[in-house]
Amino acid sequence: MTYEHLKDFCISRNIDIRFNEPMSIHTSLKIGGPADIALFPNESSISELIKTLTKEGIPYIVIGGGTNILIKDSGIGGAVIFTSRINGxxxxxxxxxxxxxxxxxxxxxxxxxxxxxxxxxxxxxxxxxxxxxxxxxxxxxxxxxxxxxxxxxxxxxxxxxxxxxxxxxxxxxxxxxxxxxxxxxxxxxxxxxxxxxxxxxxxxxxxxxxxxxxxxxxxxxQPVSKLSAGCVFKNPKDIAAGKLIADAGCKGMRFGDIEVSTMHANFFINRGKGTADDFLKLMDIVSKKVKDKFGIVLEPEIKVLGR
Ligand SMILES: Cc1cc2nc3c(=O)[nH]c(=O)nc-3n(C[C@H](O)[C@H](O)[C@H](O)COP(=O)(O)OP(=O)(O)OC[C@H]3O[C@@H](n4cnc5c(N)ncnc54)[C@H](O)[C@@H]3O)c2cc1C
Structure with a gap:
């Protein structure tokens, strides 16, 4: 199935389909390159849509509010299914x-x-x-x-x-x-x-x-009014990741336009022009600092998606 055929299929089922959709407008971090295809099915069309994507070998991922994900700058190959129209x-x-x-x-x-x-x-x-x-x-x-x-x-x-x-x-x-x-x-x-x-x-x-x-x-x-994806790392057993990050001296640390929040160190803030690359580099730096100081390996809570 070509993308043109997929478009015809979607139009006939009243599914909103968009190509090359910037993901930065769909994430709370306001970061993310384009998705090849963005699909907005409703309750009655989602099953047939998923069946068709599977049959045609088109990979897909699903996104709700986009508040716990980091989408890479290179975007997403294949389709992104948005659930926003299935909301009763x-x-x-x-x-x-x-x-x-x-x-x-x-x-x-x-x-x-x-x-x-x-x-x-x-x-x-x-x-x-x-x-x-x-x-x-x-x-x-x-x-x-x-x-x-x-x-x-x-x-x-x-x-x-x-x-x-x-x-x-x-x-x-x-x-x-x-x-x-x-x-x-x-x-x-x-x-x-x-x-x-x-x-x-x-x-x-x-x-x-x-x-x-x-x-x-x-x-x-928590810096709830700033651009973030919530907690970046999961809390290790019996200790808050934010405390480990703060005690490792990372509060306020920056890479590019991404900053470790001074209010809650497990939140990384996009100060406006941050990229996914900056975010991933800052995650690496912070993880290493925590590992060096406490011997604890932090596990990401946010989902990193994209090609
Ligand atoms: C300011 C702020 C504060 C936050 N505070 C908290 C907090 O206190 N506690 C907390 O737990 N989280 C917190 N978060 C993180 C986030 O809001 C939650 O994890 C939220 O539940 C994610 O929902 P979402 O719809 O945005 O998921 P998305 O970010 O869209 O997706 C997250 C993951 O879920 C999958 N997914 C989404 N929808 C579906 C579906 N229908 N079927 C299958 N998989 C699906 C996606 O594929 C992805 O892997 C916070 C985030 C922000 C920005």
């Missing part, structure tokens, strides 16, 4: 449980995590307020088991629907997803389509109070 939330009796204290909601993967949290507050559903202020989509949060303040998204997940590379839909229960600290075993090629989240009933004003406390705490500790 359903709260109805079909998903109710026998337990009067809990309620389940159905959420599609491209829905913004903060939109779900707002709905939960409004309807008195507790369990997600610790994820306050984490940007990005529900799919991205599940893929990386996002968390903070002792909360992790895995704790509220009942099941997940995936689109498999052959276009089939697979349902996994939470225990099959292999959640660990900032990771899951959802393999590349499988796309999270939707999830059922189960939450505990509580008074909306109590949930809101906790939410506001978490947001304020986050704003006081």
């Amino acid at each position: 939330i359903t709260q109805n009796t079909e998903y109710r449980t026998q337990d009067a204290d809990t309620e389940c909601i159905f959420v599609q993967s491209g829905c913004l995590l903060q939109k779900v949290i707002n709905l939960c507050i409004e309807h008195g559903l507790s369990g997600m307020e610790g994820l306050a202020g984490i940007p990005g989509s529900v799919g991205g949060a599940i893929a990386g088991n996002a968390g903070s303040f002792g909360y992790e998204i895995k704790d509220v997940i009942k099941s997940v629907n995936l689109v498999m590379p052959d276009g089939s839909i697979k349902n996994l229960s939470s225990s099959d997803i292999g959640f660990q600290y900032r990771s899951s075993n959802i393999t590349s090629g499988a796309i999270i389509l939707s999830t059922i989240l189960c939450l505990r009933r509580d008074e909306p004003f109590k949930i809101k109070k906790r939410f506001v406390e978490f947001i304020n705490e986050k704003k006081s500790r």
